[in-house]
Amino acid sequence: MLRSLYVDLNSYFASVEQQANPALRGKPIAIVPMIADTTVAIAASYEAKRRGVTTGTMISEAKKLCPDLILVTAHHTRYVDYHHRIIDAVEQVIHVKSVNSIDEMVCDLTGSARHRDKAISIAHDVKQSIKERVGSEMLCSVGIAPNDYLAKTATDMQKPDGLVVIEEEDLPQVLYSMELRDLCGIGSRMYQRLYTHGIYTVEMLCSATKQQLHTVWGGIEGERLWARIRGQDVPHVETHKSTVGQSHVLSPSLRSHDGATGVVHRLLQKAATRLRQYGLVAAEVTISVRFLGGERWKCAWDITPTQDIVQLTAVMSSMLAELPTSGTPFKVTIALNKVSPVDGMSQPLFNNIGPARESLNASIDSINKKYGKNTLYLGTAWNALSSAPMRIAFTHIPDIETDDDE
Ligand SMILES: [Mg+2]
Structure with missing residues (x-):
């Protein structure tokens, strides 16, 4: 019996940019947190993917693979705006049971929709509704199956613009x-x-x-x-529902935009280490910066669940691009939220980053464990290495609301 219809947008961030800017259509583009050779692609268009550029590719490497690659700075609010428009478009056809990430959602098939022909026609209607209401560049892969797990799996079997039905007899x-x-x-x-x-x-x-x-x-x-x-x-059973994160009051020498940024990255790297120790992935990142005088800046992003430091750093860099440069930052708080076990079946969205990056993460962890903190770290944290010492227990789970209002 077909019970689940899963929608996964293809190359979501890149497709949004190509939709918003027709000049980018049909071209290899990579979405980056900032324009720099040292950053990584957080998304790539299909034209770029065909040339070997993918999420996590270092831009210096990506330019070798694809010299005509166009770099586009991430527009997070635009992705969120499109996200809501896509949900509305799907809702015109079938109710969205749950939204699993910025570009993935799942719907229950009920009644006659459980029949193969009807389910397939719903899938076509979903694709059409997204194209009409959001835009022609917004392709998705739809999976139809007896459960959410297999429907999600089916979306991976055909990309882009896929439609795969898995039935019990298959x-x-x-x-x-x-x-x-x-x-x-x-x-x-x-x-x-x-x-x-x-x-x-x-x-x-x-x-x-x-x-x-x-x-x-x-x-x-x-x-x-x-x-x-x-x-x-x-x-679906939620086995974990918690947060890994940390607050830090900035020492006077770090009470600057750059100082706060460095400390945020340092806290992130510690939190990511802890996340991996626990065998968890996070689906949301939040940053909060408090300024002298009481003002506060907050930012929360939904992400594809990950424990990978490169992806998390890219996300954090994009978020920090919105941090006001005026004012004197006083305290920073970061949290990795919506966590779930990396190997658990309750984690349908685990973004497979591949063995090379998993071994990078494992190497960072084991070298730092063996030779001491800060032996190996990402350059984004260089100016804040003495801050936020590792001895602070990560089992402390800050509540960002109360933490900020103390
Ligand atoms: Mg996708």
Whole structure:
């Protein structure tokens, strides 16, 4: 039975820019937090992806791969505005059950919509409604399946402008074309665990018993995956709902725009380390800066769930571009919110950053653990290394509201 319809916009940030600016259409573009060779692409158009430029590619490298690459500074408010317009467009056709990120949403199929033909026609209507109400550049991949997990998986099987239906009778063979690492809920840790249990392919995963997957996952999540890849409707359970973050009162020498920026990045790098220690990903980043005189600046962004320091740094840099340059910053607070387990099935959106970057993150963590804090850090934090010492316990979970109003 088809129960779920998942909508995933293709190359979302880049498509929004191409929609907003017709001169960018059909061209390789990369969205960047700032125009600099040392930054990374936070998104790329399909024209750029075909040339090897993708999320996380360093711009110096991207220019080698694609010399005519056009860099576009991120316009976050524009992405949020389009996000709401896309939800409205989908709502014209079918109710949106939940919004899972800035470019992903899931709808329940009920009644006659559970029949294949009807579900497919709804998918076409959704695509058409988005094009008509938001714009011709806004393509999406739609997945239709017996549960949200498989519907999300189906959106990954055809891009851009995909439409894939997975029915019970297609299972499990339809999944065999995928790599283990491509499946939601299989991050590098779980990938390694599967390997040590002799499971190397999706086919082997599909033939493992419920008990075997329970053993690999070390708990009920393994059984939930077993059921999900069989098309069973396993309710979503929030296993974690918390925040990793930190506040810091700036020392007088750092009470400047640059000082505050550096401390924010330093706090971010500590928070990201902690997030990885916990095996979590975050889906929201918030920054709050308090100025002498009591003024306050706050910024909150929804992001594709990640624990990757490069992605988080890119997001943070974009957010900080909006930090007022006037006034004297006094205290900064950052938080990584909407966290969930990286290997849990309750994390349908884990953004697979690939083994190279996961090993970069792991290397940062292990080198700093072995040789001491700040042995290895991202350059964004260079001017604030002595601030916010590592000894401050990260188990402290600040409430940004009360923290600011103290
Ligand atoms: Mg997308």
